[in-house]
Amino acid sequence: MEARSVPSLTDADDRTLAGRAADGDVRAFEVLVRRYSPLMRAYATRVLGSNDETDDVVQESFITAWQQLSTLTDPSVVKSWLMRIVSRKSIDRIRVRKLHVDIDDHEQEAPHSSTPPQVAEAHSREAALSRALNDMPAEQRQCWVLKEIAGYSYDDIARELDLPVSTVRGVLARARKNLIREMEAWR
Amino acid sequence: MTDDIELEGFEPADLDGHTIDELSDYLAAGRQPLDPSIESSPGCQIALAAMLRLRTISLALLESDVAEQPATDESFIAGILNSIGFEAQAGRSIPVQHPSAQASLILTEGAVRGLIRAAGDTVSGVLIGRCTLQGEVGVPGEPVSVLVDASVFWGESIPLAAARIREAIYAELLKHTELNIVAIDVTVHDVHLSRSLGEASVEEIE
Numbered sequence: 001m002e003a004r005s006v007p008s009l010t011d012a013d014d015r016t017l018a019g020r021a022a023d024g025d026v027r028a029f030e031v032l033v034r035r036y037s038p039l040m041r042a043y044a045t046r047v048l049g050s051n052d053e054t055d056d057v058v059q060e061s062f063i064t065a066w067q068q069l070s071t072l073t074d075p076s077v078v079k080s081w082l083m084r085i086v087s088r089k090s091i092d093r094i095r096v097r098k099l100h101v102d103i104d105d106h107e108q109e110a111p112h113s114s115t116p117p118q119v120a121e122a123h124s125r126e127a128a129l130s131r132a133l134n135d136m137p138a139e140q141r142q143c144w145v146l147k148e149i150a151g152y153s154y155d156d157i158a159r160e161l162d163l164p165v166s167t168v169r170g171v172l173a174r175a176r177k178n179l180i181r182e183m184e185a186w187r
Numbered sequence: 188m189t190d191d192i193e194l195e196g197f198e199p200a201d202l203d204g205h206t207i208d209e210l211s212d213y214l215a216a217g218r219q220p221l222d223p224s225i226e227s228s229p230g231c232q233i234a235l236a237a238m239l240r241l242r243t244i245s246l247a248l249l250e251s252d253v254a255e256q257p258a259t260d261e262s263f264i265a266g267i268l269n270s271i272g273f274e275a276q277a278g279r280s281i282p283v284q285h286p287s288a289q290a291s292l293i294l295t296e297g298a299v300r301g302l303i304r305a306a307g308d309t310v311s312g313v314l315i316g317r318c319t320l321q322g323e324v325g326v327p328g329e330p331v332s333v334l335v336d337a338s339v340f341w342g343e344s345i346p347l348a349a350a351r352i353r354e355a356i357y358a359e360l361l362k363h364t365e366l367n368i369v370a371i372d373v374t375v376h377d378v379h380l381s382r383s384l385g386e387a388s389v390e391e392i393e
Contacts (some may be wrong), residue, residue, distance in 0.1 A: 007314045011379065012338065015316055015336065016315075019318070020316055020317070020318075024305065034264065037263070043253075057197055059270070061266060076219025125244050133248075144245075148245045149246065176208075176211060177197065180207075180238070180241060181194055182243055184196075
């Protein structure tokens with residue numbers, strides 16, 4: 001009879017799970033995948049501006065995470081570490097897209113059918129921001145999401161997007177003004 | 188699109204000479220050091236409030252995006268788990284003696300960590316986290332220390348749990364390896380409450 005209290009991995013804290021996964025425990029890794037997939041998918045969809053490639057990006061991110069987990073010195077920060085990986089993978093996708101479509105100066109926005117789901121967005125404030133973000137030029141949206149949602153610094157964004165810091169500042173300034181205008185108008 | 192978007196109410200003339208970018212940096216720095224010329228400007232205060240609102244909505248947007256995600260597809264998870272290799276965590280090679288001089292037997296460090304984890308987990312109310320082997324594990328007889336991270340159920344005695352973890356790990360390593368274990372250090376980093384068992388855990392344990 002199994003009367004002993006065996007703590008469940010599902011409830012384990014991040015440090016335990018990431019530590020075990022770094023040591024090769026696939027079950028612990030699976031719990032991390034289940035725990036952070038929704039966040040990583042939501043975030044990648046925002047950076048990418050559509051959910052066409054979200055699944056691929058998040059899967060790739062987890063595979064990279066598994067390979068590099070042993071290099072994570074503080075397993076308790078696994079969540080922000082995963083977010084960094086998914087940021088990078090999303091940006092890589094955008095780069096590849098650019099290589100394909102950079103012939104003209106057009107903003108290649110995602111088709112409207114695949115923009116982030118807005119149906120159930122109960123809060124109209126958030127719906128308004130969602131629309132404003134989707135309508136923005138891709139570069140502005142990416143910089144904004146990295147800065148305000150992921151908490152990147154100007155330097156980080158410049159490095160990740162391979163742009164001069166001054167350009168990033170300029171893009172963010174425009175994004176900020178665009179969004180303030182949209183949101184203040186909504187108010 | 189033009190580089191300079193005019194935004195009524197948010198231009199330097201409205202902000203007592205300050206710019207939105209400046210105010211954004213000021214906000215990012217936690218309004219430190221306090222700038223009286225910003226704090227006493229009604230125009231700046233309006234702009235700061237608008238930026239704070241925007242930030243709050245941005246974070247709320249991600250939260251609601253997360254809440255709207257469909258349940259994670261099992262095939263999505265399987266896709267990840269089927270693609271990960273095990274070499275990444277194999278670590279160093281640990282020799283094990285064999286009666287035959289021709290045979291060379293090794294255990295991977297990853298396998299030994301697996302043994303340690305399984306042994307530690309047998310202790311009631313304990314979950315083992317990261318585990319590290321310190322020392323020249325590749326050289327027989329060299330002193331090796333084991334460092335384990337553990338979380339313990341709320342209500343368990345931590346010193347007692349740590350002692351049991353040590354015993355369990357030591358016994359297991361003695362049985363399966365020839366490592367010269369000189370120390371087993373246990374770090375209890377978390378005392379956890381079971382979320383799934385909740386208050387019913389008392390009944391479960393009886």
